[in-house]
Amino acid sequence: xxxxxxFRRGKLLLLAKLLMEKTDEQxxxxxxxxxxxxxxxxxxxxxxxxxxxxxxxxxxxxxIITERDSRQCYYYIxxxxxxxxxxxxLVDAVQASRFITxxxxxxxxxxxxxxxxxxxxxxxxxxxxxxxxxxxxxxxxYYNVDVIHTAISRDHKINxxxxxxxxxxxxxxRHDGRIYSVxxxxxxxxxxxxxxxxxxxxxxxxxxxxxxxxxxxEETQEIRAGKTAFRQAGVSSYSxxxxxxxEGPKETVILEVKEPLVGVMVDRFxxxxxxxxxxKETAEVRLSVKVSNQFLGxxxxxxxxVKVKEPADVQEQLRNMGKRLMESYT
Numbered sequence: 530x531x532x533x534x535x536f537r538r539g540k541l542l543l544l545a546k547l548l549m550e551k552t553d554e555q556x557x558x559x560x561x562x563x564x565x566x567x568x569x570x571x572x573x574x575x576x577x578x579x580x581x582x583x584x585x586x587x588x589x590x591x592x593i594i595t596e597r598d599s600r601q602c603y604y605y606i607x608x609x610x611x612x613x614x615x616x617x618x619l620v621d622a623v624q625a626s627r628f629i630t631x632x633x634x635x636x637x638x639x640x641x642x643x644x645x646x647x648x649x650x651x652x653x654x655x656x657x658x659x660x661x662x663x664x665x666x667x668x669x670x671y672y673n674v675d676v677i678h679t680a681i682s683r684d685h686k687i688n689x690x691x692x693x694x695x696x697x698x699x700x701x702x703r704h705d706g707r708i709y710s711v712x713x714x715x716x717x718x719x720x721x722x723x724x725x726x727x728x729x730x731x732x733x734x735x736x737x738x739x740x741x742x743x744x745x746x747e748e749t750q751e752i753r754a755g756k757t758a759f760r761q762a763g764v765s766s767y768s769x770x771x772x773x774x775x776e777g778p779k780e781t782v783i784l785e786v787k788e789p790l791v792g793v794m795v796d797r798f799x800x801x802x803x804x805x806x807x808x809k810e811t812a813e814v815r816l817s818v819k820v821s822n823q824f825l826g827x828x829x830x831x832x833x834x835v836k837v838k839e840p841a842d843v844q845e846q847l848r849n850m851g852k853r854l855m856e857s858y859t
Contacts, residue, residue, distance in 0.1 A: 540572050544582050545591060548606050553646040557596065557603035611644045620653050628723040628741050633671050670723065670741045677713050677725055677740070680748040686712050687727075689746035691738060702744075711736070712753035728755025735762050777821030782843055784814040787834040813838070825850055 547566050552558055558566070560576055567574055574582075583604070587593055592607040611619075623629060623637045642650035680687045688708050692700045711727040714735075718724075723740040735758055786794060787810060794802055794814050803815040818824055825847055828835055837844050 540567065540574060540578075541582055541585060543567060543570060543572060544579070545586055548586075548591070548593060548604065549609075550647050552605035553649055554605065554607065556646060556648050557605040559601050559603055561601075563604065606646070609644065613645060613649050616641055616644050616649075616653065628670055628718075630670070669744070669746075673740050673743055673746050674716065674723065676746050676748055677716060681713050681715075683748070684753050686710055686749045686751040686753055687746055688749055689738075689743045692742050692744060709738070710749070710751075711738070712755050714753070714755070714759040716740070726759075728753070728758055730754055733758075735759060777819040777824065779817065779819050780840060780843065782816045782818055782820065782837060783839040784816065784828075785836040785838050786812050786814050788812065790831055790834040793831065820846070822850070 544563070544567065547563065548558070551566070560579060563579060564574055564576075583593055583595075592609070594605050594607040596603045596605075619641055620638050623634050623641070626634070629637070638653065642653050645653065677687065688710050690706055691703045691709055693703050695701050709729075710731075711725070711729055713725055713727045715726045716723060717726055717737070724737045725740055725743070726735065726737045728734075729736040735755065784794075785807070786804075791804060791812055791814075794804065798816065805813045805815075807813055820843055825843075828837065828847065829850070837847060
């Protein structure tokens with residue numbers, strides 16, 4: 530490739546970069562300003578060659594808009610792959626995600642800023658500091674997710690260790706550092722955390738694990754087990770039945786729900802949830818859930834608008850929970 534061709538291609542790439550970074554619907558560049566910007570990089574260009582370059586970039590689907598007034602023409606990028614509102618949504622999602630560390634959030638947001646002009650990027654950067662949400666401190670979670678996805682795609686098991694917090698607010702490995710061997714089947718985002726849903730050979734059952742509490746994770750060469758069990762459980766159904774991703778015995782629970790709280794049931798369990806009107810103010814809701822303290826606490830938080838009709842053992846668990854709470858505060 531000769532020097533002239535290298536120069537031409539370099540100028541074209543730099544022109545595209547310049548327009549993407551320094552123009553938007555509120556910020557335009559004249560042809561003279563474009564020439565000055567290119568000259569700062571040692572590239573001197575004639576007006577006619579810039580016209581041709583603009584047409585080449587348009588042919589490559591860059592939305593370069595030309596506006597004219599009585600004095601001169603102005604150029605800017607109109608449509609982009611991501612609209613500003615879409616990028617703001619992505620930025621907010623990254624910032625709100627508890628499982629992504631503060632450091633990694635900042636890195637991701639910086640990359641998202643490149644999808645906008647430098648002026649719009651400043652607005653995005655200011656939004657980063659609007660709310661101080663609690664973030665995870667495990668820098669490895671980002672890479673843990675990648676290892677898990679890779680193992681799933683290759684149909685392999687994974688090994689890892691699992692930690693918990695002790696009374697001194699220190700991380701300690703569970704079961705004296707025992708190695709967990711699990712067949713990964715899906716990743717679920719629930720209650721502001723990322724969970725691995727996998728098959729535990731030892732218990733012959735589907736289990737879930739907080740990804741940010743998994744350490745020393747590695748892919749093995751063993752083929753995954755539990756395909757039938759996972760297919761029967763279904764990841765969507767599984768996540769709906771487990772409250773806060775806490776385990777418990779699976780039961781069919783029938784609730785008596787006041788009309789204002791019917792929407793809460795639909796939001797939590799989806800539009801397919803079984804709801805039957807009893808009268809003008811009350812409905813019967815039938816759920817298949819794993820009854821844990823988190824589920825019972827959710828019912829208590831809904832107050833008098835929800836009452837457990839069946840089964841009797843869940844009613845008894847709620848009564849006992851109430852008694853224990855009263856005793857602890859008297």
